[in-house]
Amino acid sequence: MIDKTATRKPADRSRAEPAATQPAENDPEYLAVQSDADVRTARRSRVASLVLVLVLLGVALFAVWSSQSTSSAARSADLASKLSDYYDQADRAVTAEESLERKYRLEPGPGVRADYDAASADLKKALDLVARNGDQGDREQASRVSAAHQDYRSSISRLFDAVDRRDTSLALKIDSNEVDPKFVAIAEAVHSADGSHHETSLSQLTQLRHLEELQGWLTPWVFLLGLLLALATASVTRGHRRLLDEERRRALHRSLHDALTGLPNRTLLFERCRRALAAARHTGKTAGLLLIDMDRFKEINDTFGHHYGDELLKQVGARLRSVLTGGDTIARLGGDEFAVLLPDVTDVLAATDVGAKLRDALETPFLIDGVALDVEASVGVVLSGEHGTDPTTLLQRADVAMYVAKAQNLGVFAYDPSTDGHSPARLALLGDLRRALTANQLVLDYQPKISLGDGEIIGAEALVRWQHPEIGLIFPDGFIPLAEHTGLIGPLTSHVLDSALAQARAWMDDGRPLPLSVNLSARSLLDDSLPEHVADLLAIHGVPPELLELEITESALMAEPARAQRLLETLALMGVRLSIDDFGAGYTSLGQLKNLPVTEIKIDKSFIMNMTTQPSDALIARSVIDLGHSLGLTVLAEGVETAEILSDLMTFDCDVAQGFYFCRPAPAAAFDAWRASYSAGTTVGRVELRPVDEPVEGMGGLPT
Numbered sequence: 001m002i003d004k005t006a007t008r009k010p011a012d013r014s015r016a017e018p019a020a021t022q023p024a025e026n027d028p029e030y031l032a033v034q035s036d037a038d039v040r041t042a043r044r045s046r047v048a049s050l051v052l053v054l055v056l057l058g059v060a061l062f063a064v065w066s067s068q069s070t071s072s073a074a075r076s077a078d079l080a081s082k083l084s085d086y087y088d089q090a091d092r093a094v095t096a097e098e099s100l101e102r103k104y105r106l107e108p109g110p111g112v113r114a115d116y117d118a119a120s121a122d123l124k125k126a127l128d129l130v131a132r133n134g135d136q137g138d139r140e141q142a143s144r145v146s147a148a149h150q151d152y153r154s155s156i157s158r159l160f161d162a163v164d165r166r167d168t169s170l171a172l173k174i175d176s177n178e179v180d181p182k183f184v185a186i187a188e189a190v191h192s193a194d195g196s197h198h199e200t201s202l203s204q205l206t207q208l209r210h211l212e213e214l215q216g217w218l219t220p221w222v223f224l225l226g227l228l229l230a231l232a233t234a235s236v237t238r239g240h241r242r243l244l245d246e247e248r249r250r251a252l253h254r255s256l257h258d259a260l261t262g263l264p265n266r267t268l269l270f271e272r273c274r275r276a277l278a279a280a281r282h283t284g285k286t287a288g289l290l291l292i293d294m295d296r297f298k299e300i301n302d303t304f305g306h307h308y309g310d311e312l313l314k315q316v317g318a319r320l321r322s323v324l325t326g327g328d329t330i331a332r333l334g335g336d337e338f339a340v341l342l343p344d345v346t347d348v349l350a351a352t353d354v355g356a357k358l359r360d361a362l363e364t365p366f367l368i369d370g371v372a373l374d375v376e377a378s379v380g381v382v383l384s385g386e387h388g389t390d391p392t393t394l395l396q397r398a399d400v401a402m403y404v405a406k407a408q409n410l411g412v413f414a415y416d417p418s419t420d421g422h423s424p425a426r427l428a429l430l431g432d433l434r435r436a437l438t439a440n441q442l443v444l445d446y447q448p449k450i451s452l453g454d455g456e457i458i459g460a461e462a463l464v465r466w467q468h469p470e471i472g473l474i475f476p477d478g479f480i481p482l483a484e485h486t487g488l489i490g491p492l493t494s495h496v497l498d499s500a501l502a503q504a505r506a507w508m509d510d511g512r513p514l515p516l517s518v519n520l521s522a523r524s525l526l527d528d529s530l531p532e533h534v535a536d537l538l539a540i541h542g543v544p545p546e547l548l549e550l551e552i553t554e555s556a557l558m559a560e561p562a563r564a565q566r567l568l569e570t571l572a573l574m575g576v577r578l579s580i581d582d583f584g585a586g587y588t589s590l591g592q593l594k595n596l597p598v599t600e601i602k603i604d605k606s607f608i609m610n611m612t613t614q615p616s617d618a619l620i621a622r623s624v625i626d627l628g629h630s631l632g633l634t635v636l637a638e639g640v641e642t643a644e645i646l647s648d649l650m651t652f653d654c655d656v657a658q659g660f661y662f663c664r665p666a667p668a669a670a671f672d673a674w675r676a677s678y679s680a681g682t683t684v685g686r687v688e689l690r691p692v693d694e695p696v697e698g699m700g701g702l703p704t
Helices: 002-016 028-106 110-133 136-164 168-229 231-256 266-283 297-304 306-323 348-361 391-407 424-436 480-484 489-509 530-541 554-559 561-574 590-595 615-630 643-651 668-677
Strands: 288-295 329-334 337-342 366-368 371-373 376-383 412-414 442-451 457-468 472-474 516-520 548-553 577-583 600-603 634-638 656-658
Touching: 028 110, 028 136, 028 168, 028 231, 028 266, 028 391, 110 136, 110 424, 136 168, 168 231, 168 266, 231 266, 266 329, 266 337, 266 391, 288 348, 288 391, 297 306, 297 371, 306 329, 306 337, 306 348, 306 366, 306 371, 337 348, 348 376, 348 412, 376 391, 391 412, 424 457, 424 480, 442 489, 442 668, 457 489, 480 489, 489 516, 489 530, 489 548, 530 548, 530 561, 548 554, 548 561, 554 561, 554 577, 561 577, 600 615, 615 634, 615 643
Parallel strands: 376 412, 457 516, 516 548, 548 577, 577 600, 600 634, 634 656
Antiparallel strands: 288 337, 288 376, 329 337, 366 371, 442 457, 442 656, 457 472
């Protein structure tokens, strides 16, 4: 309404003025002048519009180019950094192969050979990563090196065989004529590629900086031109410039910082570490590097979810940063690993003190969504010069120190060369375990499962032991972890399954078939060939699948739950029964439990053995029994050692029991003797289920 009134008033005034002061609208001279003005105005309007369009188009094109080029440069820098790391891993693996090949010629043994195989596997893994992430040239390079490495391994195998036969002359001939030339070619190729990609990584980072400088130089001119040609768009262009500058800073920040915590990432840490090492060499100072790993972080993630884990990592990063001085750098390397760079530290004690302060900073619980979470950390410490002269070596040795701190519950540990790698005793035991698989030193004991409904023996669990010729009887805790970390768990699992099914076949032939349970490790659930292997063994021994039950711990299920479920479903379709072992000690959710194709859950014995003294444990046991029955599952209690515990379990309507109260694990012959003497009794549901007053000869004293 206001605008319309304003346009009407001038018209009224023009009509009120004398005719001499205003040309008539139909005056030819007036019309000509007005026409020229309209043309000029229209022309200026068109020019202004065109200029505005061009300016906006130019600004838009500049914005698109700037954003795309920065993003592309950041991605290139990130990819180049990854490829540099992969080639660096390959270079270290090649160096390790050479060292171990020489060591084998001087000190041949299965441990050295195992370490050599591990180094070869590291090289293959690094080359696979190069081929998967690199361009066509990288894939071709990785393929060439892999082919050359296979040829080299063939020569190495013949060299090791010659060493094993003590044929020194042949070994030296193979070494000089085949192994050394092939190794030199591989080492040169890998080292050259490592150096090239390292330079490329630095070049990409430099290009990213140059691009930022170029864009910083062009931006004011572009917007100044826009201001001169289109003042009306000044506010818009200024805002756009601010957004553009912010996007560049964000792109550079993203390429050098962790997205979750905002801390420097591995690339920026390595760059600052290189500068600190160079400065230390120039000034004679010492730089320190600390590697920090959260203890039990996976439990928090699995229990509360990734949201809590992410929030925890943010708060941990901020709290660690608050302990450090302005010149120090804290970076997140990935997962729950952090690193701290101390550019100037006096000695190992001072660096260790910083590590202790960092751990102390984590003592106060972290509050996330109303939940107080307690965390601890293990810290590995290294110093420049004393422990290494380059970031890669320092980080690798800090990693070794950190794992020692974690394994020995030390909190903070400075790198010690004597802790790097396997101990001689561990290597010797590993070699013995390899031989034990073929020397019939691994034996099985059997422990019965008793139905609490009628007292009958409804199955048995096969438990592996190692009858070491020198050490004596070794129980699973003494060698299963070693097998899981060295690749022997597959052959060991196969051996146990084969022996157990052979015993099941023997009981079938005697007319006394009995279902057998065998434990699977977490690594077994990652073996996609397991169902096929189980089917082959069942066919070889002629044992029906329903006589085999596989027990899986909750912690094993949580490693890769989706993959584990697919494998278990395949086994269940074969007719193999499945049981969750140590239930209640892990973190299996009800949602997972109801979807798993299991038929039985075994209550963890830590709850069963303390039922009579800990009411909370009795409550947990009863709740698990009720839960299992609600889901249609059989519930087994292991660790039953007293009549009082057995009586309580019967009151809770538990289905099956297993423990020393009935029978200790025993070899097959002793188990058969106990089984023959066993009588379920005539009173069902009472404690008089115990079969004999004294253990059968050969059973007593055998621990689980």
